[in-house]
Structures are given as C-alpha cells and as structure tokens.
Amino acid sequence: MDHFARLGLPAALDLDAVALDRAYFALQRQWHPDRFVSRPPDERARASAEAASLNEAYRTLKDPLSRAFYLAGMAGVNLPGDGKTIDDPDLLMEAMEAREALHDAGSLEAIDKLAADARQDIQKALAGLSSLFLANDRTAIRKALLRLRYLDKFAEEARARRMNIDRSNA
Amino acid sequence: MTLLEIHEPGETPLPHAGEGSLAVGIDLGTTNSVVAIARDGTSAALHDETGRALVPSVVAYPAAGGVLVGDEALALAASEPRNVVASIKRLMGRGAADLHAVAGVLPYEVEPGTGETDMVKLRIGGKARSPVEISAEILKALRARAEAALEKPVERAVITVPAYFDDAARTATRDAARVAGLEVLRLVNEPTAAALAYGLDKGSEGLYAVYDLGGGTFDFSLLRLEKGVFQVLATGGDTALGGDDFDRAIAERMLDERRRDGLADQLDETSVKAALALARHMKEQLSDRDQTSGRLDIAGTPSFHTLTLAEFDAMVETYVARTLDISRSVLADAGMVAADVEGVVLVGGSTRVPLVRTKVAGMIGKPPLTDIDPDEVVALGAALQAEALTGGGDTLLLDVTPLSLGLETMGGIVEKIVPRNTPIPAQLAQDFTTYQDGQSAMSIHVVQGEREMVADCRSLARFELLGIPPMTAGAARIRVSFAVDADGLLTVAAEERTTGVVQRVEVKPSYGLSHEDMADMLYDSMDNAEADMNLRLLTEARVEARRGLLALEAALVKDGTLLSVGERAAIDAARARLETAMEGESRDEINAAAEALEALSKPFAERRMDRGIREALSGMSMGDLESRVGE
Numbered sequence: 001m002d003h004f005a006r007l008g009l010p011a012a013l014d015l016d017a018v019a020l021d022r023a024y025f026a027l028q029r030q031w032h033p034d035r036f037v038s039r040p041p042d043e044r045a046r047a048s049a050e051a052a053s054l055n056e057a058y059r060t061l062k063d064p065l066s067r068a069f070y071l072a073g074m075a076g077v078n079l080p081g082d083g084k085t086i087d088d089p090d091l092l093m094e095a096m097e098a099r100e101a102l103h104d105a106g107s108l109e110a111i112d113k114l115a116a117d118a119r120q121d122i123q124k125a126l127a128g129l130s131s132l133f134l135a136n137d138r139t140a141i142r143k144a145l146l147r148l149r150y151l152d153k154f155a156e157e158a159r160a161r162r163m164n165i166d167r168s169n170a
Numbered sequence: 171m172t173l174l175e176i177h178e179p180g181e182t183p184l185p186h187a188g189e190g191s192l193a194v195g196i197d198l199g200t201t202n203s204v205v206a207i208a209r210d211g212t213s214a215a216l217h218d219e220t221g222r223a224l225v226p227s228v229v230a231y232p233a234a235g236g237v238l239v240g241d242e243a244l245a246l247a248a249s250e251p252r253n254v255v256a257s258i259k260r261l262m263g264r265g266a267a268d269l270h271a272v273a274g275v276l277p278y279e280v281e282p283g284t285g286e287t288d289m290v291k292l293r294i295g296g297k298a299r300s301p302v303e304i305s306a307e308i309l310k311a312l313r314a315r316a317e318a319a320l321e322k323p324v325e326r327a328v329i330t331v332p333a334y335f336d337d338a339a340r341t342a343t344r345d346a347a348r349v350a351g352l353e354v355l356r357l358v359n360e361p362t363a364a365a366l367a368y369g370l371d372k373g374s375e376g377l378y379a380v381y382d383l384g385g386g387t388f389d390f391s392l393l394r395l396e397k398g399v400f401q402v403l404a405t406g407g408d409t410a411l412g413g414d415d416f417d418r419a420i421a422e423r424m425l426d427e428r429r430r431d432g433l434a435d436q437l438d439e440t441s442v443k444a445a446l447a448l449a450r451h452m453k454e455q456l457s458d459r460d461q462t463s464g465r466l467d468i469a470g471t472p473s474f475h476t477l478t479l480a481e482f483d484a485m486v487e488t489y490v491a492r493t494l495d496i497s498r499s500v501l502a503d504a505g506m507v508a509a510d511v512e513g514v515v516l517v518g519g520s521t522r523v524p525l526v527r528t529k530v531a532g533m534i535g536k537p538p539l540t541d542i543d544p545d546e547v548v549a550l551g552a553a554l555q556a557e558a559l560t561g562g563g564d565t566l567l568l569d570v571t572p573l574s575l576g577l578e579t580m581g582g583i584v585e586k587i588v589p590r591n592t593p594i595p596a597q598l599a600q601d602f603t604t605y606q607d608g609q610s611a612m613s614i615h616v617v618q619g620e621r622e623m624v625a626d627c628r629s630l631a632r633f634e635l636l637g638i639p640p641m642t643a644g645a646a647r648i649r650v651s652f653a654v655d656a657d658g659l660l661t662v663a664a665e666e667r668t669t670g671v672v673q674r675v676e677v678k679p680s681y682g683l684s685h686e687d688m689a690d691m692l693y694d695s696m697d698n699a700e701a702d703m704n705l706r707l708l709t710e711a712r713v714e715a716r717r718g719l720l721a722l723e724a725a726l727v728k729d730g731t732l733l734s735v736g737e738r739a740a741i742d743a744a745r746a747r748l749e750t751a752m753e754g755e756s757r758d759e760i761n762a763a764a765e766a767l768e769a770l771s772k773p774f775a776e777r778r779m780d781r782g783i784r785e786a787l788s789g790m791s792m793g794d795l796e797s798r799v800g801e
Binding site for chain 1: 355356396399401502558559560564566567568592593594595596597598653655656
C-alpha cells in the first residue's frame with residue numbers, strides 16, 4: 001500500500017495539511033500501541049507495525065519536498081543517488097556560484113539572506129512542480145527535483161554555517 | 171451452557187479489566203521521586219503522613235540490616251555515609267566503558283558488571299548491587315506509599331524517563347520496575363508527561379513548549395496539543411547543564427572571597443560540600459527576594475557572605491543563555507519560531523530562578539505557565555497517561571526519538587537510518603552492499619548520535635552478518651532494518667536478499683549512551699557541522715578512490731596482458747600517485763589523481779570490453795544472435 005492510500009488521501013502533490021493531520025490522528029487513534037496495552041502479544045505486534053507504517057507515511061507526506069520525491073518515485077522518475085553528481089550544467093553553475101557566495105559571506109545577515117533566497121527558490125520550484133506532475137513530464141520533474149534537492153542541501157549548509165558563526169561570536 | 175475459552179499462557183484477554191488493582195504515574199527522579207494517581211481526568215500526587223509528596227531518591231542499607239528509602243535513608247547519610255546511595259539514576263544503563271564519566275562524581279566504589287548486561291555495580295553495605303536493584307527499592311517504597319494512600323493493590327505504572335535516556339537506560343528502568351513488582355504500562359518522556367498534565371488539566375490547545383531545567387539536566391520539547399492528541403514535534407537538551415552549575419558558581423565565589431580575606435582555605439570534601447549546601451540555600455532564597463547572606467564555617471574559621479539577585483543573575487547568565495540557544499535550535503528543527511508558541515511549561519526546581527523565568531518569557535514573548543508545581547507536574551502527567559492506558563481514555567500521545575540512529579559504513583562514516591525526531595513506533599530499513607568481490611561477511615555496527623563520523627557517535631551494538639554467497643562487489647543486497655517501539659527501545663535486524671538466502675540477526679543493544687555523552691554529542695554536532703561535512707567529503711573521496719583501485723587491480727590480474735609494458739608502467743605510476751594522495755588530507759588532490767588514473771586506464775577498459783563482447787559472441791551462430799537481439 002502506498003503512503004497516500006494508507007492515509008486515505010488522493011495521491012497528489014498539493015495536499016491539505018489539515019486533512020493530512022486529521023487522517024493521521026484518526027488512524028493513530030485506532031492503531032497506536034497505547035490502545036493495545038492490555039491486548040495479546042500478537043495484536044500488540046500488529047498494532048505496532050501498523051503505527052510504524054502510519055508514522056512513515058505521515059513523515060514522508062508531511063514535508064512538501066519529501067512528498068514530491070515520493071510522488072516522483074510513484075510516477076517512475078528515477079533520480080541518481082544522494083546528490084553526488086549533478087548532470088545538469090545549469091544547475092551545476094548555479095550550485096557553484098551559490099557555494100562561493102556562502103563561502104564569501106562573512107556576516108550573519110549575508111548568510112541569512114542566502115538561506116532565505118534558497119528557501120524562496122524552494123517555494124517557487126515547488127509551486128511549479130504541480131503542473132509538471134499533472135502533465136506527467138518526467139524529464140522536467142527530474143530536472144526540478146534535482147534542483148530542489150540541491151537547494152534544500154544548500155539551505156541546510158547555510159544553517160550549519162550560521163550556527164558556527166553564532167557560536168564563535170557568543 | 172458456557173463455552174470455556176482457552177488461551178496461551180500469559181495471553182489472557184483483557185487481564186486488567188475490572189480488577190481491583192490500580193495504575194499509578196511515577197516520576198523516578200535523580201534527586202526526588204513522586205507517585206501520583208489520576209481518576210476521571212484529574213490527578214493528584216500521593217503524600218506521606220506528614221503531607222510531603224517528594225521522596226528523596228536515596229536508598230540506605232544500614233549496618234543494622236534492612237533497607238531504608240527517602241528521608242529515612244537521607245538521615246543515615248551522616249552516620250553511615252558508605253551505606254547510603256543517592257543519584258542512582260545517573261548510573262542506569264551504564265556500562266564499564268562509561269565509568270570514566272562518573273568517576274569522582276559519585277562517592278562509591280564502582281565495579282564493572284559481569285554477564286550479558288555489562289552494567290556497573292556499586293559496592294554498598296558490603297555487597298555489590300546494581301543500579302536496577304537500587305532503583306527498584308525506590309520504586310517499592312513509592313508503590314507502598316501508593317497502596318497505603320489508596321488502600322488498594324498497585325501493580326501497574328507509567329514511569330517517566332528523561333527524553334534523552336538511551337536504550338539501555340530505558341531497559342534498566344523497566345527492569346527495576348519488574349523487580350519492584352510493577353508492570354510498566356509505558357515509559358513516557360518527562361517533558362511529554364508535563365505537557366500532558368497541562369494539556370489535560372487545563373484543556374490547552376496549540377503549540378506548546380516544555381522547558382525542563384533540573385539539578386543536572388536540561389530538556390526542551392515542542393508539542394502540538396489538539397483535541398486530546400499530544401504530538402511531540404521535536405526535542406533537544408543538554409544533560410550536563412542545570413541548577414548544580416548555579417550552586418557551583420556561588421560556592422566558588424564564596425571560596426574566592428575567603429581566599430581574598432586570607433582565611434583558612436584547606437579544602438577537603440566536607441568543606442566543599444558545606445559551601446555547596448550554603449550556595450544552594452542562598453540560591454533558593456533569591457527565588458523571592460533581592461538579597462541574601464550566609465555564614466560558612468571551614469576549619470573552624472567562619473566567614474560571612476552576601477549575594478544580591480543582580481550578582482547572581484550575572485553569574486548564571488551564560489548557563490541560561492545556553493538553554494535558550496538549545497531551545498531555539500529545537501524550534502528550528504521543527505520549522506517553528508518562538509512566536510508560534512502558545513505557551514511554555516516550566517518543569518524542574520531550577521525554573522524557580524527568576525532570571526530563568528524572565529529569559530524564557532522574553533524568548534517566547536509570553537509569561538511561562540507555572541500554576542502546576544514544577545516538582546510534581548511530571549508525575550501528575552504520568553498518572554493521567556496511566557489512566558488513559560487502563561481506562562481506555564481518548565488521549566493519544568505521539569512521541570519521537572531524541573537522537574539519530576545509524577550504521578557505520580566504509581571509512582567510518584555514519585549512515586543515519588532513523589533521524590532524530592522521527593515519530594515512534596518507527597520501522598525503517600536501508601539496503602547496503604558489499605565492497606569487495608566474494609565478500610562473505612558484513613560487520614554491522616549500530617551507533618547513536620548526530621555527528622557524521624562513527625568515532626564521534628556512541629556505539630550501541632556490533633554484530634556480523636555471515637554466509638553472504640560469493641558475488642561481485644556491489645551485487646549483494648543487505649537490508650538492515652531498525653525498529654523503535656513506543657517505549658523508545660530499539661531492535662536491529664539484517665538480511666541478505668538477492669539470492670533468497672535470508673539470514674536474520676536480531677540485536678538488542680545491551681548498554682549505551684551516558685546521559686552526559688548524549689548531550690555533548692548533540693551540542694558538538696552543532697559546533698562541528700561544517701568540519702564534519704568536509705571530513706565526510708574527504709572520506710567519501712578516499713572510499714571512492716579505494717573502490718576504483720580495487721576494481722582496477724582485479725581487472726589487471728585478469729586482463730593485464732591487454733596492456734603494453736609502457737602502458738602498464740604509466741598506470742602503475744598513476745596508481746601509486748593516487749595511493750599517496752589518499753594518505754593526504756586534500757579531497758581535491760585525491761579526486762585529481764583518481765581522474766588521472768581513470769583517464770589513463772580508459773583505453774584498457776575499452777579493450778577489456780571489446781574482448782568481453784568478442785568472447786560472448788564467439789561460438790554463436792547468426793541465428794542465435796538475431797534471436798537474442800529480438801528478446
């Protein structure tokens with residue numbers, strides 16, 4: 001059973017966060033191990049497995065980025081292993097420039113600006129994804145997802161760097 | 171006629187329904203413990219005859235025989251110090267390898283454990299006793315108190331543990347309860363229990379934070395409360411930060427003042443203890459006044475000390491700033507900012523310090539919630555959860571794992587399988603493969619922590635997966651699965667899947683992370699994120715280069731004759747250059763040398779491929795070939 005089906009939701013990129021929570025909570029009410037404390041071991045084991053699957057489904061679908069990757073997998077879009085190679089020359093150029101900018105950024109404000117830009121780019125790219133999924137344009141989906149993965153990583157790097165600077169100033 | 175039902179032993183359905191036995195909530199604390207009971211959604215701490223709810227977590231084994239717990243045990247500390255144990259919680263689940271962490275902290279003879287648990291033991295009252303045994307005495311006393319107050323048997327409990335308690339400490343806590351004759355319905359994280367107490371009693375909804383500053387530990391958790399659902403979003407902390415640090419700062423100041431005045435400063439254990447006790451008293455005084463003073467007697471020379479609230483604030487400011495730092499990063503983990511927080515619950519005696527309250531209020535922008543006694547709030551929440559679990563209440567508690575769980579991969583890199591703040595129960599798996607041709611075994615090393623390198627994380631368990639059928643490197647599919655149950659306990663299994671040869675190995679880590687290690691590791695990971703990433707990239711480059719070298723070596727053995735003497739010499743020189751680069755610290759040099767080698771060996775690879783195709787085609791008729799193409 002795929003994650004969407006498990007939560008009784010339509011398999012789509014645009015997912016209502018409230019509906020997701022509602023479905024997840026309702027099913028956890030049914031399956032959480034706390035509901036099976038006084039039940040026989042086999043029922044407890046089943047409940048634990050169900051609750052774990054629900055958690056996995058929820059965690060995957062909650063975050064728009066991981067939801068996009070999951071949906072792409074369902075659509076048969078194959079992505080190369082975890083960000084090791086960038087085979088898109090435009091993206092490669094963008095990544096190199098951004099990394100250089102992060103390297104040169106000396107102040108907290110400059111780093112915050114870069115991170116905020118990256119987050120904004122993520123939002124924009126995500127907004128554009130829906131139509132690509134509707135058109136089932138796998139090449140474009142793949143290209144967009146590779147860029148999203150890079151942007152996400154970059155935002156994380158910026159956060160780590162900010163923390164380091166913050167700490168050495170403290 | 172009534173049909174008789176037959177059940178497997180120990181599998182009677184609904185064994186608790188309608189029984190007279192009650193379920194309580196227990197806060198088994200480092201300094202104090204509390205037992206509470208909930209009825210119809212309202213909980214109350216159970217008091218002794220003199221009206222006190224707190225039971226000091228102290229156990230004594232008097233020379234005269236028997237066992238004492240709480241105030242009675244504490245009373246024996248002066249006359250029989252070697253027979254009295256305090257702060258046993260710090261040793262729960264600790265192995266011999268952790269002994270250095272507690273050396274000098276606890277005044278007991280500690281010896282490494284024997285047998286499968288590897289847990290340390292204390293020599294107390296002339297006998298080696300495990301932390302599980304000693305904790306069980308506290309639990310027995312709490313159970314007796316509950317039975318006396320409720321006039322009914324008490325056999326089941328929800329027991330709270332710090333969010334940062336690792337697998338071994340959780341197991342040890344469960345074991346202690348079993349020794350005390352209590353069935354543990356659930357282990358609940360302390361901050362989560364505190365949120366339960368507020369959420370259920372006060373009917374609060376929205377995003378809530380729990381700020382828990384105890385004597386030696388700090389925890390910050392973020393929860394979403396909604397219609398009976400308690401969803402933990404993120405948690406973090408530092409287990410070497412707390413009110414004890416405040417006491418130490420005050421005591422050091424007083425000892426400095428004595429030194430300045432040329433007073434006797436022959437410091438021994440007793441005088442340091444006296445200074446700390448006075449410091450603690452002065453700190454508590456400053457919870458509701460602006461100035462305090464005290465008299466310190468060392469070696470028969472008294473000295474008088476005053477301390478203003480402003481001075482005290484200045485002394486503890488850096489500690490408080492650190493708790494705020496951690497709180498902010500937990501907020502960031504959950505993708506939230508302080509303004510999103512509806513309310514912040516204060517837990518732990520150290521939250522009585524005025525500066526803590528002011529700073530927390532400043533960060534969140536709202537006055538903290540303090541209307542439930544911070545010393546009792548955890549036990550009250552545990553009692554509510556005990557009622558929900560036995561009475562079938564509508565409350566739903568969704569908790570997370572506090573630290574990432576992962577595996578060691580090539581080059582000592584950690585591959586995280588279960589990231590921190592993953593909702594539990596969780597079941598996650600990842601496929602790994604072999605590194606060398608014909609590799610028949612794989613060593614599985616389970617670690618806990620946030621850092622990129624194994625050496626910086628905590629080792630939980632190791633085991634070997636044997637009997638992998640001979641295959642070329644990278645062909646085997648070894649699935650390693652991690653299961654974390656609702657109590658936060660981990661099970662790891664591994665199996666080889668390609669050939670249908672399935673081998674499962676289950677591992678229960680026997681002992682693990684020390685409390686302090688866990689906090690240090692988390693804190694380090696923030697400090698070292700960038701350095702870690704660079705080291706990881708360097709290690710990956712080395713691993714990648716090693717993989718290429720191994721493949722080339724194998725090819726040279728098999729098809730070396732395809733090369734001229736000159737070509738072979740050039741490749742060997744490039745191999746040697748790569749080996750040298752791999753010993754260095756430069757990723758760029760390794761990558762450059764690897765690329766050079768790849769370029770040099772490219773013609774060789776092409777010739778090998780040609781030969782392979784010729785071999786495959788030889789002896790095949792045109793018809794065979796066509797039917798193949800048609801497939």
